[in-house]
Amino acid sequence: MKKSVVVSILCSFLVVTILISIIIFNSLELRTKAQINNLFDEIQKRLEFSYSSNGSYYVDGLPLFLSSNPYDYVRNNDEYDSLVDLGVRSLPVIEDYLSEYLKNSDGLYGYILAIAIEDIAKIDFKETEEYKWATGSSFLNSWKNAKTEVEKVVYDTYYDETLSDNEKTEIIIKFGVLSLETLESIKAETLTYDINLEDSKADVLAEKLVNLITTSDRDTLVGIANREFPLNT
Amino acid sequence: MKSFKLFLVVIAISIFMSIGAISVSAVSRENLTADISALNFTASKTSTVELRNKVAKNWTFEQQGYLEQNCLGWALGIVAWCWPWDESASFDEVDENLSISYNCVGYSTMSCDIYAYGDNNEIVHFARGINDGPTAKPPIDAKWGSYEIFLHSTTDPYYTVAESGFAQAYGRLVRAYIEK
Numbered sequence: 222m223k224k225s226v227v228v229s230i231l232c233s234f235l236v237v238t239i240l241i242s243i244i245i246f247n248s249l250e251l252r253t254k255a256q257i258n259n260l261f262d263e264i265q266k267r268l269e270f271s272y273s274s275n276g277s278y279y280v281d282g283l284p285l286f287l288s289s290n291p292y293d294y295v296r297n298n299d300e301y302d303s304l305v306d307l308g309v310r311s312l313p314v315i316e317d318y319l320s321e322y323l324k325n326s327d328g329l330y331g332y333i334l335a336i337a338i339e340d341i342a343k344i345d346f347k348e349t350e351e352y353k354w355a356t357g358s359s360f361l362n363s364w365k366n367a368k369t370e371v372e373k374v375v376y377d378t379y380y381d382e383t384l385s386d387n388e389k390t391e392i393i394i395k396f397g398v399l400s401l402e403t404l405e406s407i408k409a410e411t412l413t414y415d416i417n418l419e420d421s422k423a424d425v426l427a428e429k430l431v432n433l434i435t436t437s438d439r440d441t442l443v444g445i446a447n448r449e450f451p452l453n454t
Numbered sequence: 455m456k457s458f459k460l461f462l463v464v465i466a467i468s469i470f471m472s473i474g475a476i477s478v479s480a481v482s483r484e485n486l487t488a489d490i491s492a493l494n495f496t497a498s499k500t501s502t503v504e505l506r507n508k509v510a511k512n513w514t515f516e517q518q519g520y521l522e523q524n525c526l527g528w529a530l531g532i533v534a535w536c537w538p539w540d541e542s543a544s545f546d547e548v549d550e551n552l553s554i555s556y557n558c559v560g561y562s563t564m565s566c567d568i569y570a571y572g573d574n575n576e577i578v579h580f581a582r583g584i585n586d587g588p589t590a591k592p593p594i595d596a597k598w599g600s601y602e603i604f605l606h607s608t609t610d611p612y613y614t615v616a617e618s619g620f621a622q623a624y625g626r627l628v629r630a631y632i633e634k
Binding site for chain 2: 268283284285286287288289290291292325326327328329331332345347353354355356357358
C-alpha cells in the first residue's frame, strides 16, 4: 500500500511537471509570435500613415514609405524593442517564423526578423567574411551555417596556441550567444578542484568570455569583434 | 486502493489541462500561420502625385511592383528586400559590396546598370539602368522604397535636400556601376 502511494505521488509529480513545461514553452512561443505580429502591425501602421500624418513617421526627414533601408523601419519602434527584449529563449521561435515567412517571399518582414535575431544573439554577421548577408533568406542560410560550425570554430580557436587571448576573443565573440554553449563546455572541461581549499576554478579565459558575452550589449561585442573598441583582458 | 484512485484523479485532471493547453496553442498557431500567408507578395503602396512631384523632377508610373522588393532588389533584378549594409551605407561600403559583380564608374551617366543616389557620404537609393543609358528613352527606372516603380527621363532625376520639401531626399547621383 505504501509503495503504491509513493508511486502515485511520483507519477502525479511527473505529469504535473510535464504539464507545466508544456504550458511554459507554449506561453513563450505564443508570446513571441504574438509580438512578431504586433511588430508587423506597427510597421504596417507606420507605412499607412508615413506620408499622410504630417511627418509622424519620417525617418531622418524622409517619409518612411520612401526608404529602402530596413533599419529605418525598426528605429524608435517599441514593438521591435519588445520583441528583442524577449531574449535568447525566443530565438528558435523567431527562426521558425522567419523560415515559414521565407516560403512565401523574401521581403521586408523577413529582413526585420533577421535584424531581430542579430540583435538578440549579439552578432553582426555582415561584418564577417563567412556569414555576410543581404536579404532575409541569405541571413537564414548564414545563421544555420554558423550554428553548425560554431562548436568547432570555438574549440579550434580556444585551443590554438598560436593565438593570443585577445585574438581568440575577437574570433569567438563574433558568434555572440551562439558560442556560449561551447564555452560552458570548455569551462566544465577545464574545471580544476583544489582539494585543500575545497574550491573549484575554471579556465580564466573561458570564464571571462562567458561573462563578456552575457553581460555586454550587442554594440560592445560587435565593436570588440571588429576592433573598434579596445579589449582589456 | 485509495491512493490508486487519487492517482487516477490527478492523471485525469492533468490530461484534461494538457489537452486544453495544447488546443489553445494549436488554435493560436493556426491563426499566426494564416497571418504569414497573408504577407505573400503584396502590391506596393500607391503614392500621391503630390509626393511624386516632391521626390523627383521627372517621373512616369511604370508598374505597381511588390511590397516585398526595395530599390536595390529591383536594380539587381531580384524580388527581395536587399540591403547588404547595416544602418547606413557609405560610398565605400556600397562600392565594396557591389564590386563582386559590378565595376564602379564614378559619377558617369553613360550606359550603366545600376545608379546610386545620396549625399553626405551616405547612399539611400538605387535605380536600374535600362538598355543603353542616356541613349534609351527613358534611361532608368527605380522602385521607391515601399512605393511603386517609376521611369525617369534623366539619370539624375531626384531633388536634393535643398530642393525638396523634406529634411532628407534621395539626393544627387553619386555612383554608377557596370556589370562585369
